[in-house]
Amino acid sequence: MMWDFCGLRPETIHQLLFLFSDRGTPDGYRFMNGYGSHAYKMANANGDQFYVKFHFHIMTFEEAEKWPMNPFDLTKVWPHSEFPLIPVGKLVLNRNPKNYFAEVEQAAFSPSHVIPGIDFSPDKMLQGRLFSYPDTHFHRLGPNFMQIPVNCPYRSRPHNVQRDGLACFD
16 A cells, blocks of 8 residues: 555655665664754744754745745755755753653644744645644643643643643643
8 A cells, every 4th residue: 555655646756765765774763864844934033034944954035936946845855055954953862761651652742833933834734734733632642732741841831721621631
């Protein structure tokens, strides 16, 4: 069934080449690349807006309009020659989870959880995921999934109107 899907959709070739190449089979978790596929819209302190991919490339709105390909197409990679990578830091994992279920299995990540200064681009796949991820979290973890400790804001608790009922964690 997977090969039928891939054979009927040529846009999957890009992902298949990644998956079955040396890049798709890393030496271990220490050597695995981690980056997002969606383009987001960011604004700096001056109000200038840019499209960014968390891999980190930066493209101005004008460059996006002039670029010959759709910059929001997940099957395309922005060329490093035109949009060089910008190093922003290093993610250090300093311990394994003590309780795998509580710290990993109950985690609820969503592209809709953004901070001020980051906004959403016209990426169609991103637009679909903005709705579907929280909806999946409701189904998988219950309506109060933000009360699970791994999903709570750091050193803060959510204050919403979900106080009672199925899957209330207070």
